[in-house]
Amino acid sequence: MSDHDRYIPGVPCWIDTTQPDPDAAAAFYAAVFGWTYEDVTPADAPQRYAIAHRPGGTVGGIGGPSEAGVRPTWEMYVRVADADEAAVRVRNAGGRVLVEPTEVGPGGCFAAFADPAGAAFSVWQAHERHGADVVNEHGAVNFNQLHTRDLEAASAFYGAVFGWELIGVEGAPMWALPGYGDFLEQRRPGMREQMAAMGAPERFEDVVASVIRTEDGDDAPDHWSVVFGVDDADAAAESAAAWGGTVVVPPFDAPWVRSTVLRDPQGALFTATKFVPENRDLPVAS
Secondary structure: OOOOOOOOOOOEEEEEEEOOOHHHHHHHHHHHHOOEEEEOOOOOOOOEEEEEEEOOEEEEEEEEOOOOOOOOOEEEEEEOOOHHHHHHHHHHOOOEEEEEEEEEOOOEEEEEEEOOOOOEEEEEEEOOOOOOOOOOOEOOEEEEEEEEOOHHHHHHHHHHHHOOEEEOOOOOOEEEOOOHHHHHHHHOOOHHHHHHHHOOOOOHHHEEEEEEEOOOOOOOOOEEEEEEEOOOHHHHHHHHHHOOOEEEEEEEEEOOEEEEEEEOOOOOEEEEEEEOHHHOOOOOOO
């Protein structure tokens, strides 16, 4: 692992989306997030793939065209030391292998899985490409969220596959990776002290993803979703609507954040969130 590698096994490291019209998707996210693009499509590839950039480096990918009739989504990739071993753990824990471990040129090896409830996710075994360079900034991934009806079953599965632990169950459930905070403290000495001074929840330095419990009456299947950081959630909603997207949930205040749920013009859902420390004591929505 190089000095520039911000990821250890068990940490989400990349996001991408496959769209019916990748050029239109690229234009939309360029307008909303200020992305620029690097086309990395191999000469003989049936689909195009572009890596999105913000100042400071890479943030995610846009590919396509996707299969007809398949609604696009944002996909999460979790860093692993060995994709083949990850596939074994997924099967042993009751999940499914959707795409067997596959080398992607010199960049790395990926595989796609589904947990026992059907929520799809991918893993990334890095060679030359480690993952997103920019996170937790405007136009970059801020969090990945599992939407699930069964916290106990999800905890057993992701604990077996990635070593994640479920914390904060009574308030806002989150996935914690033991040792991740130690890794971050080595990269950024003083990080724990800063979090404590800010009033961050216990073990927040170990958190790698969050959980949304699916409400009764919601027939949406279990799935993963992506949260992007933004400088202004209200402006992000206005921009998305102006460029053909849909504001699914208008901007609202929640603990630590102001957020909005958006859908891009081709159907991929995502959340845009501004960090608002003044909101730290707001109640968690029931």
